Amino acid sequence: ETGVTQTPRHLVMGMTNKKSLKCEQHLGHNAMYWYKQSAKKPLELMFVYSLEERVENNSVPSRFSPECPNSSHLFLHLHTLQPEDSALYLCASSGTGNTEAFFGQGTRLTVV
Amino acid sequence: KQEVTQIPAALSVPEGENLVLNCSFTDSAIYNLQWFRQDPGKGLTSLLLIQSSQREQTSGRLNASLDKSSGRSTLYIAASQPGDSATYLCAVNTGTASKLTFGTGTRLQVTL
Numbered sequence: 001e002t003g004v005t006q007t008p009r010h011l012v013m014g015m016t017n018k019k020s021l022k023c024e025q026h027l028g029h030n031a032m033y034w035y036k037q038s039a040k041k042p043l044e045l046m047f048v049y050s051l052e053e054r055v056e057n058n059s060v061p062s063r064f065s066p067e068c069p070n071s072s073h074l075f076l077h078l079h080t081l082q083p084e085d086s087a088l089y090l091c092a093s094s095g096t097g098n099t100e101a102f103f104g105q106g107t108r109l110t111v112v
Numbered sequence: 113k114q115e116v117t118q119i120p121a122a123l124s125v126p127e128g129e130n131l132v133l134n135c136s137f138t139d140s141a142i143y144n145l146q147w148f149r150q151d152p153g154k155g156l157t158s159l160l161l162i163q164s165s166q167r168e169q170t171s172g173r174l175n176a177s178l179d180k181s182s183g184r185s186t187l188y189i190a191a192s193q194p195g196d197s198a199t200y201l202c203a204v205n206t207g208t209a210s211k212l213t214f215g216t217g218t219r220l221q222v223t224l
Contacts, residue, residue, distance in 0.1 A: 096209065098205060108153065
């Protein structure tokens with residue numbers, strides 16, 4: 001395994017379900033990020049973890065709950081989502097400071 | 113608030129042509145700028161990272177320039193190939209972590 005790996009690649013969930021997205025990085029980085037990519041809109045930064053501490057929460061609704069148990073893993077817990085939350089969710093990692101960010105392949109989420 | 117604009121939104125060129133993609137940003141106080149490639153339904157692949165103190169970076173047929181004072185960057189692709197067909201995204205980092213602000217991308221099609 002190399003780089004940044006996200007699972008699952010595709011997820012369909014009902015509005016009352018609870019699910020989690022997983023991200024794992026094998027690059028020795030200590031910062032991890034969640035981004036949301038909706039159709040026709042720029043990628044939006046959702047959460048930033050640096051050294052396993054959340055340092056950014058960009059006004060994201062509480063139905064999205066991140067978790068970073070260690071520097072290699074990042075989760076996004078989802079509950080009672082809305083259809084407008086359907087999007088591609090991308091995880092990224094980087095070193096601390098102004099270093100290059102590397103992205104995973106994303107999870108395509110559909111809320112029905 | 114930082115805003116990133118990419119022009120054109122879409123571009124179609126014949127194989128072998130050299131081309132330039134443009135990116136502009138409103139706040140020149142950036143740490144770095146990164147160019148990515150995204151294939152349909154996939155994650156982002158990092159192409160080039162330019163630190164704020166640099167003027168350009170090169171990788172193979174790609175050359176990216178940065179004029180921080182005017183808030184502009186260009187990505188030059190030499191001798192385009194059909195395999196270059198993808199969406200190209202520009203992102204600027206204005207934080208101490210890689211908290212990126214993205215443009216909406218340029219969708220490139222290289223035809224035979």
